[in-house]
Amino acid sequence: MKSFSLKALKIILAVLLISACATNIAGRKQLMLISENEAIKASKQAYSQTLQPFAEEGKLDSDPALVIRVNNITNRLVKQAKVLRKDSANWQWSVKVIDDPNTVNAWCMAGGRMAIYTGLIEKLDASDDEIAQVMGHEIAHALANHSAERISVAMASDMALGIYQSSTNASATSTGLATIAAQVALKLPNSRTSESEADKIGIELAARAGYDPHAAVSLWKKMAKVSGHGGLEFLSTHPAPKNREKTLKNLIPKMMPLYQAARDK
Numbered sequence: 001m002k003s004f005s006l007k008a009l010k011i012i013l014a015v016l017l018i019s020a021c022a023t024n025i026a027g028r029k030q031l032m033l034i035s036e037n038e039a040i041k042a043s044k045q046a047y048s049q050t051l052q053p054f055a056e057e058g059k060l061d062s063d064p065a066l067v068i069r070v071n072n073i074t075n076r077l078v079k080q081a082k083v084l085r086k087d088s089a090n091w092q093w094s095v096k097v098i099d100d101p102n103t104v105n106a107w108c109m110a111g112g113r114m115a116i117y118t119g120l121i122e123k124l125d126a127s128d129d130e131i132a133q134v135m136g137h138e139i140a141h142a143l144a145n146h147s148a149e150r151i152s153v154a155m156a157s158d159m160a161l162g163i164y165q166s167s168t169n170a171s172a173t174s175t176g177l178a179t180i181a182a183q184v185a186l187k188l189p190n191s192r193t194s195e196s197e198a199d200k201i202g203i204e205l206a207a208r209a210g211y212d213p214h215a216a217v218s219l220w221k222k223m224a225k226v227s228g229h230g231g232l233e234f235l236s237t238h239p240a241p242k243n244r245e246k247t248l249k250n251l252i253p254k255m256m257p258l259y260q261a262a263r264d265k
């Protein structure tokens, strides 16, 4: 496969993309180059490769109190994720806190491996409710299979194909390309449709986990406020859908009973 030209690779991928289709939990048809299981497999390798440089510098989970705080929040969200999508109980749910005060970012890969950068918590001075909204939104992307969708897009991108072609150690298989694509996908923007889906699912996951839905609005307000100061990877990969703030605000009355019921438990 590696002897193919870049153009030929792209044509093959385009044909695959047209022929592949799946429906996600929001009921939307998605074009897919790889299955969700393949995305999970590729993400597992991409996860290790993404975290390795931080691990080598001692920048993973270096603040024990913050690790406990973040784990408490994500554990409650994951419990609700498993209710929403029963098969996600088999995922390898976990979260890492990356000590990088200059980067405002967080992600959840296919298969449930998550990370949050200290820059997001510090620069936004994020409350537990706001962290829950960020991670709920990220978990929602994974549950709605946006990960496989983004990997599919990344697979056909010049960036991934270029790395794949010039790489001597990448195995000449679709899994080799998918692993590179899974890393590239972390830097690609989600579509605005995906953003709207993740907003709706995320605020509900957080409410059912006992986190205040008002924090979804305050979170994006804070994001907008700190943007322009650099390091805001999160906003470049999560473009604003039309009327994000208004849509989230309108969802609050519907979310409050779920939030209150969880608080009363």
Ligand SMILES: [Zn+2]
Pocket (backbone or CB within 6 Å): 137, 141, 190, 194, 195, 198, 237, 238
């Ligand atoms: Zn998003």
